[in-house]
Amino acid sequence: MNHIISIICFAFLLASCSLSPNYHQPVINLPQYLGLEPTEEKISETWWKDFGDSTLDLFVQEALENNYDLALAMSRVSQARSSWSYARSDRYPNIKLQGEATRNKKDSNKGQLENYNNFSLSGVVSFELDLWGRARDADRKAYATLLSIKANQDAIKLSLIANVVESYFGILTLNNQIQISQNTLKAREENYQYRKKEFEVGQTSEIIMQQAKSEVASVKAQLQSLLKEQNAAQTALLILLGRDPEGIFNVEIPTQPQTLPNAPIVPIGLPSSILEQRPDIEAATQNLKAANFAIGIARSAYFPTISLTGLAGYVSPELNNLIQNSSSTSNYGGNFVSNLLDLGRTNANINLAKAQYQEMLLTYGQTINKAFGEVRDSLFNYSISNERIQSLNEQVEALKRALVLAQIRYEEGYTNYLEVLTTQSNLFAAELNQQSVKLENLSAAVNLYKTLGGGWNKEYYDKD
Template identity: 30%
Template sequence: MKRNFINISLLTTLILSGCSLAPTLQVPTIEQPTKQESVLHVKEKWWEIFGDTTLNSLIEEALIHNDDLKLSALRILKAKQTYGLSDANLYPTLNATGSFSKQQTSGETYQKKENAYTEYSLGLSLQYEIDFWGKLSNQAESNWSLYLGSEMARQTVTNTLINDIIQAYLNLASLEERIKILNETIENYRQSYEFRSKQHQAGSINELLATQSLAQYNNASATKGVLLETKIAQQSALALLLGKSPKELFEGEKPLITHLPSPIVVPNGVSSDLLENRPDVQEALMSLKSKNALIGVERSAYFPSISLTGSYGQQSENSGNLFQSTATKWGFGPTFTLPIFDFGKINTKVEMSKTDLQSALISYEQTVKKAYKEVYDALSKQVLIQNRLSFNENEIKSYQKMLYITTTRFEDGAANWLEVLDSQKSLLNASLTHVTTKQTLLSSQAELFKALGGGWNQTLK
């Protein structure tokens, strides 16, 4: 008796726990980056490192109202619901049943007897597919991985949106700074032209010098017009990301954007955890796990599908006798289905799932390589752009000194007006270039944080 009890307990445990036919997943390891003394870490709200309150408020607003994020949230909900459905399949299904029927048999059958009868029934039915080969658990694991992958996909969309807002913001801030420089320059050119025009009318200078001043003024004004056209397009682009109209966003009492943020100092080192937790890398890994689990689902078709069914209830021709003890009926028993010959369908499905796994493995490796390339490129650009910005600042100082020297020499009669105009033009171009170079540096720093996948959901690790 004791031995039978032990055997039944072991069999019950084996049936309920089942086994998995999914292969052991071999995930390629992510190469460890070269260790550095100072290592970059990315916090969840990584854009706040730029220290611009206006930029912060725009991003926070976009994270609430952006349509792409709303669609991503619905995809996550659908994936979670799919997992919930597959998880529910692991448990028995209990249904209440009830019926009433009234029938008249034919007197023209072999029984040669015509009968009319009524039947009432109430009961419970139980259905439970034993997950002996891990089919249902593997399907649930696959759907769970897809759910986590949809979370990572949403984070990728979020980081892309944040980066797009930052880039649009930097474009507008750069345009504002360049327009401000041009406004000051145009005013100087206007005053210079009016002064030279009076000198020409007085006969102290020739007409050429006055015309050169006018041409310089017109050239700067035309350049400003181009920047204003670009500004309108950039305002529309930023407003679209925020789900607003340009009028609603920019026609306030005070200008929304006035200047570029200050560049930050970026350490050279990169923690390996950053790349492992990059959303697209995690999404590719979840896809890999999902495809691996599906192999177990398809392999389970080689073996019997075992189910337990049971029923219990009351049945009677008279509703008054429905709850009598003699009206009780019940049934219980296992059923199984075993494929014998299917012309290779199961084997083909297994091979197809293996092919899907290989494709997912290649996609994962491609995603990791892409992550390394983007981070490497973004880090490499930092030093080069920083040097370019430093050279540009020295260039501005040189042109400022050159303008002072040529102006002084012209007033002393030792230089012609063309030299002064060249110095002014060179200083203007260097000043405009300095703004665009600063914008390029900030843009590359934002791209670096995007490449590192900052702001991932720590709870999904």
């Protein structure tokens, strides 16, 4: 057994080389800060709680526990972790226990049959010397692939949270718009009945009555469209939450109107280094590392594969005397395999690995550019949506005042009824748009959190 231990130690001493190029993180010119003013604030990992809605918090938690896309991503991480463990095992000796028991019969010179028993028990060690770093590079490549797949899982998680938040606020917005439409419809129906009675007693013209009737039909059509959108939004949220078919068909999400929260103040003067927290950038980085190690694996095919084997154990014709010093046996050896003529296969594989590395390098740069483009747009949309809310609020207040004045002018005979109808329609559209812009502001904040990599922890990757 001491011989086996010696083989293992000798093998580890020899396994030290690597043919992979030295990995260097690509250098890209980045702005120092993402916003106009530097800030020391940070993005919270649980950023959705900044909206202060306990129902939303429960929905996010449910989605994280039950969403199918996230569960599939977690499964892929488990597969990658198993692949890494398998690749890592090639760096260590393979130790087996081998036992055998046989009984043979043989004719003796006297024409009689003689019985022979043979029992053996031995330990077998085999190990491929990693002189050229093939096993080490395969291990590191598999690990980088694992981290890339884990980053993809985190990207799916981040997108899932953002989609749940946007879907939830989208439903609240539709609930409010439906309430506005129902209130408007009630007012339009009352107005139509009033104009109808006026027409019946000859106090107004038929055209005014028909215009009032048309307004009722117009609001009804708008309400029906909103109800359709509400149902679709509820279904989409239930699917994100991972509800089963019964839950999708039978569970109803509350439809009561609710004041939308103000969008939280997102720190926008963060250093550019925060984008290292984006999972897509981490995935691109790990893919680049994996491609770098693949070059070393391809290069190692130029050199021979050298393996050591050793066997130590006992052989005896009697089972009760098997494990004794007099029954011990051992043998040791080694072999190597080397390509003499491969018709350019190894060289082609090396060129392929180098080309794939260049592809990953370009993909890394593309991912960085895309990330900064998304952040630039998100910062602008977040800023402009705040201004739009103020403008819409002013428009709604102005139209409410204009409607009061139009009704007074009509009742005093200074204008026709068309002015009243036009102002009513404009106010209705502005109130619906006001809710849409509030949602737009919330969505802009959500998207900014997402593009900045909020809710994602890079410590896992730094630690490993």
